[in-house]
Amino acid sequence: MSEDRRRFLIRSVSLTSAGLMVPSTSFSRPMPQEAAPSIETKPxxxxxxxxxxxxxxxxxKLxxxxxxxxxxxxxxxxxxxAVRPDGWKIAFDGAFTKPRTLPLAEIIAAHPRHELPAVAMCAGNGRALFTPKVPGLMWERGAVGQALWSGIRFADLIRAIGLDTAARHLIFETADVTPSPKTPPYTRSLPLDRLMQDDVLLADRMNGQPLPLLHGGPLRLVVPTWTANHWVKWIVRITASAEESPAFFQKTAYKINTVPITPADTPKPDQMTSVKILNVKSLVTSHLPGQTLPPGRHEVRGQAWTGPGVIDKVEIRTRPTDPWATAEIVSKSRTAGAWVRWKWNFEAAAGEKLVIETRATDSNGNTQPVEPFWNKSGYLFNAIDGVPIRIS
Amino acid sequence: MKMKSKFIAILAALPLAGISGLALMLSAQEPPKFVEPPSPSLAEVRELDPNELVRFLDQRITLHCNVCHSMEMIEQQQLTLPQWKAEITKMIGWGATLPKDYEDLMAEHLHKKFRPERSAELPRVEPELALKESHQTDQEAVSAAQRNSPVTAELYARQCANCHGLEGIGNEIGPRLTGRPSLTRPEQFTDLVEKGRGRMPAFGQTLKKDDLNALRRWLLGRTETWAAE
Structure with a gap:
């Protein structure tokens, strides 16, 4: 190209960049020009x-x-x-006996309130721990939490509204909006037989407070033992259908292979299924990876949870050459869908480098594997995780 | 030909603020103009030297990617070249306006920095800069007067509609506004529109804070799930 043209291109890139505030692609410092929202969360x-x-x-914090x-x-x-909790309405569409729109306040008032503890875990929790690397948000260990959820039984609501016999799935649509009309909106459909079980709530309260906006306020689904992509937030429409949703976020996203694969493999469609149910997993919560401790006796604590069933035991060791010991389960009761707390004491000598490994087993005989179950979207990491600790 | 390229060079040499200033001189009512950066052909881009190419592609990230998401989404990845290509194809399907010509170059650009072999340590965004404790959500109902204001409707039509479409639904240039998170964050909204971002020019000279608040509430009034009075 001509030298004039070249100079024009360079100058326009550099000067427009000054106006554009080109992002730094160095991640060693934050981006001052992109202000973050002020929200109801901890710094x-x-x-x-x-x-x-x-x-x-x-x-x-877990x-x-x-x-x-x-x-x-x-x-x-x-x-x-951008929503206000007052005046919230849900539209009931499709194969309901009588499709209609109902105010949320009326729905909540019409049915008895129930509450239960349940673990919400992002399907991608632990994605960063897979190798080879996969695309997506690099959640490490903390895309999980347990709250006391309160609301009405979803089954009570559906029984009151009435369904056609053709209905097999309910498709949920949400109030959040995509920036571009080409971006598929978030949606999820759940099978009716799961939704009609007693533990599924339409929740409007979280840990005794009105459900915060960021967590779906004013309402969300609570589906214990299922991954949190099913805990649909900001519900505005529920459509009863014979089929599951054909939309991107149901048909294409959130799929996992049922057989082990390597990155070079392309699993066949019949080897893929929807990510639904949590797998058995444990977490150290008393110590952060890489922490330094003084020599002596220490208590290590954590959580363990699973899909269907309850936690049977949590095994633990601080050195790969040690035999597995059994941690003490602290929680008085073990409820399906909730986590149990555990603790264990260990001795450490000066200068040691420890790796705290925990291995949970559930009442269905599932135990955490040594090798991660690799999948190209990085879902459901539950391999035995090692938390490195240094002794000073 | 020489005259034309000289003119283009001069135009390109005006900083955005200058363009805004010029626009203001012409008419106090006109929105600031954004001069779309040129889209050189692939052959021309390949003639840029490595540093120029990096700047060019970083600019494209701002123009085409940062419309919908901030940089962390990109910066935390450690992907192979085929994985980057697949991600870019997916993003274009989702509305990213990256020209087809630049797809492969962009994949190579992102792969250079955000590849499996780079440091395993994940980027940490400083929380103090990222979050504020104070709640600043606007939960007040939008009054009928605010929703139906002909003055605000005219302001929107003149200043925003070309890029953000009728009633804030978005178009190929600007994303959707109704229902989006910043509408309930008065400070964030004001800051964003005053300073601009990516293709959106800075409106700090054109719109007063009262105008911005009126526009924000007018858009809330057009958000389906925002219960208007």
Whole structure:
């Protein structure tokens, strides 16, 4: 190209850049020009993305039975919607006996309130721990939390509204909006037989407070033992259908291989299924990876949870050459869908480098594997995780 | 030909603020103009030297990617070249306006920095800069007067509609506004529109804070799930 043209291109890039505030692609410093929103969360949350806002909980904030609302991890695809809780309505469409729109306040008032503890875990929790690397948000260990959820039984609502016999799935649509009309909106459909079970709630309260906006306020689904992509937030429409949703976020996204694969493999469609149910997993919450401790006796604590069933035991060791010991389960009761707390004591000598490994087993005989179950989207990491600790 | 390129060079040499200033001189009512950076052909881009190419592609990230998401989404990845290509194809399908010509170059550009072999340590965004404790959500109902204001409707039509479409639904240039998170964050909204971002020029000279608040509430009034009075 001509020298004039070349100079024009260079100058326009550099000067427009001055106006454009070109991002620095160095991640050693933050981007001052992209202001983050002011929101009802703690500054210590790990920012995986500012826009849309995705925040991870540091594991030491998961060290109690219930994770406080302002420490709970935040995940959404398109940012929280601009909504007011008053006047919220839900449209019931499709194969309902009588499709209609109902105010949320009326729905809540019409049915008895129930509450239960349940673990909400992002399907992608642990994605950063897979190798080879996969694309997506690099959640490490803290895209998980447990709250005391309160609301009405979803089954009570559906029984009151009435369904056609043709209905097999309910498709949920949400209030959050995509920036571009070409971007598929978030949606999820769940099978009716799961939704009609007693533990599924339409929740409007979280840990005794009105459900915060970032966590779906004023309402969300609570589906214990299922991954949090099913805990649909900001519900505006429920469509009863014979089929599951054909939309991107149901048909294409959130799929996992049922057989082991390597990155070179392309699994066949019949080898793929929807990510649904949590797998058995444990987490150290008393110590952060890389922490330094003085020599002597220490208590290590954490959580363990699973899909169907309950936690049977949590095994633990601090050196790979040690035999597995059994941690003490601290929680008085073990409920399906809730986590149990455990603790264990260990001795460490000066200068040691320890790796705290925990291995949970559930009442269905599932135990955490040594090798991660690699999948190209990085879902459901539950391999035995090692938390390195240095002794001074 | 020489005259034309000289003219273009002069135009390109005006900083954005200058363009805004010029626009203001012409008419106090006109929105600041954004001069779309040229889209050179692939052959021309390949003639840029490595540093120029990096700047060019970084600019394209601002223009085409940062419309919908901030940089962290990109910066935390450690992907192979085929994985980057697949991600870019997916993003274009989702509305990213990156010209087809630049797809492969962009994949190579992102792969250079955000590849498996680079440091395993994940980027940490400083929380103090990222988050503020104070709640600043606007939960007040939008009054009928605010929703129906002909003055605000005219302001929107003149200043925003070309890029953001009728009633804030978005078009190929600007994203959707109704229902989006910044509408309930008065400070964030004002800051964003005053300073501009990517293709959106800075409106700090054109719009007063009262105008911005009126526009924000007018858009809330057009958000389906925002219960208007």
């Amino acid at each position: 210590g949350l790990i920012v995986r993305s500012r826009r849309p806002l995705d925040l991870e909980t540091p594991v030491d 060290d109690s039975e219930f994770t406080p609302n302002d420490w709970f991890f935040v995940r959404n695809h398109f940012g929280e919607p």
